[in-house]
Amino acid sequence: MASSIEIAGLRKNYGSLSVLDDISVSIKAGEFLTLLGPSGSGKTTLLMTIAGFVRPNAGSIKVDGREIVTLAPHKRNIGMVFQNYALFPHMSVGENVAYPLKLRGVGRGERDDRAKRALAAVRMEQYADRRIDQLSGGQRQRVAVARAIVFEPNIILMDEPLSALDKRLREEMQVELKRLHETLGRTIVYVTHDQKEALTMSDRVAVLKSGRIRQIASPRDIYDKPVDRFVADFIGDSGFVSLTDRGRGVDLAVSDGFRAAHVTGKADPLLLLRPEKIEIVSSPDAQPDLIRFDGVADDVLFQGDLVVVHATLADGTRLRLQRGTRQNTMRDLPAVGSRFRMAIHEEDAWVVSGVQAGEHAP
Numbered sequence: 411m412a413s414s415i416e417i418a419g420l421r422k423n424y425g426s427l428s429v430l431d432d433i434s435v436s437i438k439a440g441e442f443l444t445l446l447g448p449s450g451s452g453k454t455t456l457l458m459t460i461a462g463f464v465r466p467n468a469g470s471i472k473v474d475g476r477e478i479v480t481l482a483p484h485k486r487n488i489g490m491v492f493q494n495y496a497l498f499p500h501m502s503v504g505e506n507v508a509y510p511l512k513l514r515g516v517g518r519g520e521r522d523d524r525a526k527r528a529l530a531a532v533r534m535e536q537y538a539d540r541r542i543d544q545l546s547g548g549q550r551q552r553v554a555v556a557r558a559i560v561f562e563p564n565i566i567l568m569d570e571p572l573s574a575l576d577k578r579l580r581e582e583m584q585v586e587l588k589r590l591h592e593t594l595g596r597t598i599v600y601v602t603h604d605q606k607e608a609l610t611m612s613d614r615v616a617v618l619k620s621g622r623i624r625q626i627a628s629p630r631d632i633y634d635k636p637v638d639r640f641v642a643d644f645i646g647d648s649g650f651v652s653l654t655d656r657g658r659g660v661d662l663a664v665s666d667g668f669r670a671a672h673v674t675g676k677a678d679p680l681l682l683l684r685p686e687k688i689e690i691v692s693s694p695d696a697q698p699d700l701i702r703f704d705g706v707a708d709d710v711l712f713q714g715d716l717v718v719v720h721a722t723l724a725d726g727t728r729l730r731l732q733r734g735t736r737q738n739t740m741r742d743l744p745a746v747g748s749r750f751r752m753a754i755h756e757e758d759a760w761v762v763s764g765v766q767a768g769e770h771a772p
């Protein structure tokens with residue numbers, strides 16, 4: 411069974427430092443929610459508060475409608491994979507995995523059976539008798555996951571479980587954790603630094619900054635429709651060009667419809683330009699649904715599957731755009747140092763405010 415989590419008005423201070431600042435979020439039963447944010451933004455503290463290892467200064471955490479904020483960690487039925495795994499080095503793999511069952515008073519025989527099943531779920535059944543220091547990083551990570559799921563918790567919390575692994579293994583484990591989520595059907599709250607990982611794995615992503623949730627949305631919405639410049643910058647590669655100050659030399663033709671829908675009323679509106687959404691315009695025919703602008707190509711870098719162009723606009727804005735490397739695409743590339751025309755379709759365009767909530771335009 412999976413559980414829902416309802417967090418309301420959660421606050422945690424360390425002295426005068428506000429680490430969780432009025433966090434409210436509803437997590438659906440069976441959802442995969444990822445917390446993403448810079449170092450120190452409060453991700454681990456939020457997980458530790460849900461797990462019961464950190465006591466908040468204010469707020470409520472309800473699981474399936476029941477308040478748990480004062481409940482001891484082992485009574486919460488929540489499994490946790492810690493940021494540094496926290497495996498016991500003096501115990502075997504099997505003993506590590508069985509430990510949460512021992513803590514809950516489960517008898518020897520059943521402990522061994524269930525530990526075996528949890529190890530099988532992460533494909534580590536043949537390693538039960540090994541010591542932890544005889545395992546690779548990826549294997550340790552699997553043991554930590556097995557230990558978190560062995561008592562069949564309704565909620566699993568994972569704090570950067572893949573950060574110690576190299577890129578290839580990390581991608582392999584992403585697929586495995588996703589598969590595990592599908593087979594177990596439990597609610598997962600996951601923390602990562604890696605924005606691609608967050609987009610790949612999650613039903614929803616919450617972006618944190620200084621103990622606050624700046625945006626919570628589906629991977630597509632958080633990438634395509636970030637609420638502000640911070641979120642846009644944090645997720646994916648982004649360039650911005652101002653829509654207020656046309657006097658600075660970038661001549662952007664934006665239709666009245668687009669302006670009314672996305673620009674009017676925004677403080678310091680910035681057009682978000684993702685590298686893969688920028689077209690290179692080679693024909694002079696004007697299409698009304700294209701926002702066009704000119705720049706100079708600084709570099710054209712062939713990377714095998716992609717070709718990357720760095721360009722500078724008239725106001726000094728630097729942009730990155732990328733294309734696939736099919737022959738017809740390669741023919742349209744600008745020469746280094748030449749002026750060329752770019753465009754973004756209005757349906758791909760998104761405007762963010764350059765002013766963060768709570769701040770004021772200069």
Ligand SMILES: Nc1ncnc2c1ncn2[C@@H]1O[C@H](COP(=O)(O)OP(=O)(O)OP(=O)(O)O)[C@@H](O)[C@H]1O
Binds near residue numbers: 424448449451456
């Ligand atoms: N026990 C503590 N005492 C004092 N300050 C703390 C304590 N635990 C965490 N902090 C502070 O709270 C803030 C948030 O820490 P937290 O570990 O939640 O960040 P994080 O988002 O997980 O960062 P990282 O990505 O580096 O793991 C940091 O400024 C940290 O120094």
Ligand SMILES: [Mg+2]
Binds near residue numbers: 453454455493569
């Ligand atoms: Mg952390």
